[in-house]
Amino acid sequence: MLSILAWRNIWRNRNRSLITMASIAGAVMLSVVTTSLQKGVFDNLIRNLVSLYTGYVQVHGDGYWDEQTLDNSFEINDSIRDAVSRTPGVTGVAARLEAFALASAGEKTRGCLVVGIEPSREDRLTRLQSKLEQGNFISDSSGEALVAEGLAAKLRLGVGDTLVLLSQGYYGSTAAGQYRIAGLLHFGSPDLNDRVCYLPLHVAQYWLDAPQRATALAISLDDPGDLRQTQAALRAALPATLEVMNWEEMMPEIVQHIKTDTVGMYIFIAVLYLLISFGIFSTLLMMLSERRREFGMLVALGMRKGKIALMVLLESVWLALVGSLTGLLLSWPIVWYLTRYPIRVGGDFAKIYERFGFEAIFPATLYAPIFIEQTLVVLAVGLILAFYPAAQIMRLNPVAAMRQ
Amino acid sequence: MENRTVIDAHNLSKVYNPDTIPVNAVNGVHLHLERGEFTALVGPSGSGKTTLLNMIGGLDQPTTGKVVINGTDITALPPNALIDFRLHNIGFVFQAFNLIPVLTARENIEFIMLLQKIPAQERSRRVEELLLAVGLPDKADARPAQLSGGQQQRVAVARALASKPQFILADEPTANLDSHSASTLLDIMEKLNTDEHMTFLFSTHDQRVIDRARRVITLVDGSIASDTAPAGLHHS
Numbered sequence: 001m002l003s004i005l006a007w008r009n010i011w012r013n014r015n016r017s018l019i020t021m022a023s024i025a026g027a028v029m030l031s032v033v034t035t036s037l038q039k040g041v042f043d044n045l046i047r048n049l050v051s052l053y054t055g056y057v058q059v060h061g062d063g064y065w066d067e068q069t070l071d072n073s074f075e076i077n078d079s080i081r082d083a084v085s086r087t088p089g090v091t092g093v094a095a096r097l098e099a100f101a102l103a104s105a106g107e108k109t110r111g112c113l114v115v116g117i118e119p120s121r122e123d124r125l126t127r128l129q130s131k132l133e134q135g136n137f138i139s140d141s142s143g144e145a146l147v148a149e150g151l152a153a154k155l156r157l158g159v160g161d162t163l164v165l166l167s168q169g170y171y172g173s174t175a176a177g178q179y180r181i182a183g184l185l186h187f188g189s190p191d192l193n194d195r196v197c198y199l200p201l202h203v204a205q206y207w208l209d210a211p212q213r214a215t216a217l218a219i220s221l222d223d224p225g226d227l228r229q230t231q232a233a234l235r236a237a238l239p240a241t242l243e244v245m246n247w248e249e250m251m252p253e254i255v256q257h258i259k260t261d262t263v264g265m266y267i268f269i270a271v272l273y274l275l276i277s278f279g280i281f282s283t284l285l286m287m288l289s290e291r292r293r294e295f296g297m298l299v300a301l302g303m304r305k306g307k308i309a310l311m312v313l314l315e316s317v318w319l320a321l322v323g324s325l326t327g328l329l330l331s332w333p334i335v336w337y338l339t340r341y342p343i344r345v346g347g348d349f350a351k352i353y354e355r356f357g358f359e360a361i362f363p364a365t366l367y368a369p370i371f372i373e374q375t376l377v378v379l380a381v382g383l384i385l386a387f388y389p390a391a392q393i394m395r396l397n398p399v400a401a402m403r404q
Numbered sequence: 405m406e407n408r409t410v411i412d413a414h415n416l417s418k419v420y421n422p423d424t425i426p427v428n429a430v431n432g433v434h435l436h437l438e439r440g441e442f443t444a445l446v447g448p449s450g451s452g453k454t455t456l457l458n459m460i461g462g463l464d465q466p467t468t469g470k471v472v473i474n475g476t477d478i479t480a481l482p483p484n485a486l487i488d489f490r491l492h493n494i495g496f497v498f499q500a501f502n503l504i505p506v507l508t509a510r511e512n513i514e515f516i517m518l519l520q521k522i523p524a525q526e527r528s529r530r531v532e533e534l535l536l537a538v539g540l541p542d543k544a545d546a547r548p549a550q551l552s553g554g555q556q557q558r559v560a561v562a563r564a565l566a567s568k569p570q571f572i573l574a575d576e577p578t579a580n581l582d583s584h585s586a587s588t589l590l591d592i593m594e595k596l597n598t599d600e601h602m603t604f605l606f607s608t609h610d611q612r613v614i615d616r617a618r619r620v621i622t623l624v625d626g627s628i629a630s631d632t633a634p635a636g637l638h639h640s
Contacts, residue, residue, distance in 0.1 A: 001515075008506035011506075300496055300498075302488065307519075402498070
């Protein structure tokens with residue numbers, strides 16, 4: 001009965017209620033769309049970064065991440081690979097052996113990062129082959145190199161030329177080798193494009209005199225949402241001499257960027273809800289003022305003040321609920337559209353993104369908790385705001401109220 | 405022997421602004437009403453009629469004295485118990501009708517019984533009875549705005565009767581009605597009084613109500629100036 005009465009009461013002043021609901025719907029729509037867009041962009045950013053290089057989780061020798069030298073590499077064997085592969089949620093694993101080296105061709109010399117990879121596994125993990133600009137991708141048994149085109153240009157090398165690599169091998173041995181260039185890769189990030197070179201893992205191990213060793217096992221996951229559970233499962237499955245890190249631990253600056261941006265979004269949404277709070281509150285205050293006499297009459301007839309206060313709370317909840325559900329209904333097709341057809345930017349802005357190897361697109365994500373959260377927040381706002389008129393009703397003097 | 409006393413007010417006084425400029429709205433009123441009375445409380449504006457009615461109805465607390473309804477001292481009841489007591493024992497009819505505008509006539513009458521948690525079937529039966537008693541069976545689904553003033557006041561009477569109260573307090577019930585509507589309303593209330601022995605206490609200026617009352621209590625400056633009753637009833 002109370003909820004029916006509350007529902008009918010909000011339609012006493014149709015225009016006022018419609019305006020209030022429209023403002024709530026607009027705010028919910030705006031916050032759902034912006035939050036979905038922000039999450040979509042972040043998910044895309046993470047996907048890009050992870051797919052570009054790190055993988056969601058990496059296994060290293062203990063202390064490698066703090067001091068990235070060959071001395072902190074670890075020996076990979078079938079039991080480690082099996083333990084990783086059998087961990088629930090793991091979809092791919094690729095071993096890497098990284099070392100800094102001098103790359104030389106003729107009289108040109110450049111510092112570079114040499115990465116020993118398992119080409120087929122690496123391609124499944126990071127889609128490395130998609131970066132190929134010229135020549136051919138290398139196979140697992142190949143003895144050739146892939147060179148980033150920026151580095152190749154600086155050394156004036158092309159496909160089929162020979163690259164000389166000099167470095168310090170495992171336990172201080174001298175590492176020297178020359179390798180035919182099978183293909184040139186293009187990376188959006190200038191940093192990578194000017195200094196990366198890939199060798200098949202067994203070639204890199206031989207060159208660095210580090211047989212069976214790797215500096216990292218990069219791991220891809222079935223569901224990135226299970227990141228921490230999978231990380232914990234890997235820790236449990238692997239020897240204590242290995243460290244298991246997730247991408248958030250390896251790239252804290254990205255996490256910080258997301259957090260900062262999220263806080264900015266929360267402030268924006270808070271301001272939005274503050275504005276609609278004024279709208280709801282003014283509606284409730286007007287309603288209280290207009291109906292004080294009626295409330296007095298209801299108390300006189302024998303309705304407890306608590307029930308009247310509850311009725312007013314329900315009226316506020318109805319307003320917020322109808323407004324927020326309308327907002328959700330309006331935002332759903334927009335978010336769906338932005339999921340299917342992300343915002344694409346062009347011009348200089350796009351070039352900046354592309355320089356870092358990202359497509360300049362801003363997709364949204366259809367993530368149910370965003371819709372639920374916004375509805376709950378608006379309902380909570382409606383409920384909290386109704387406490388003031390409810391408190392006024394609890395202090396109501398029926399005689400004074402009916403004298404109005 | 406059956407106790408016929410419905411309202412027993414002892415030495416009722418009400419002083420407004422006791423700490424600043426005291427106003428004695430009601431001064432030491434003793435009032436005794438028995439079941440089946442049809443009594444008018446009259447007097448000039450400011451004589452304390454509404455204040456007295458409010459205290460008898462438990463809407464206002466007396467400064468001194470007490471009100472005993474059917475053996476219960478309502479001035480000693482805590483707030484929620486007093487509200488519940490009103491719900492089950494006192495029917496109100498107000499000058500300004502005071503129906504709930506978003507409810508139909510049927511729902512307005514039923515509302516009190518909902519608060520009393522009366523089962524749906526019994527509510528429905530009683531609503532039909534009451535609509536018939538006030539002559540509005542065809543207006544059951546009309547909202548107050550669709551009813552005339554007289555019809556609204558008849559719905560208000562039906563609502564007051566819905567809780568099966570001990571008595572009905574009516575504050576200037578005919579003040580906003582034309583003479584035909586007032587006459588119809590008084591006919592209905594008189595019939596309820598005669599047929600069902602429902603006790604009515606009116607505050608009124610309206611001569612039409614005074615003419616129908618079987619007992620007239622006149623208040624002047626917060627005190628009972630006269631209390632006239634037809635033969636067979638003795639009040640002073």
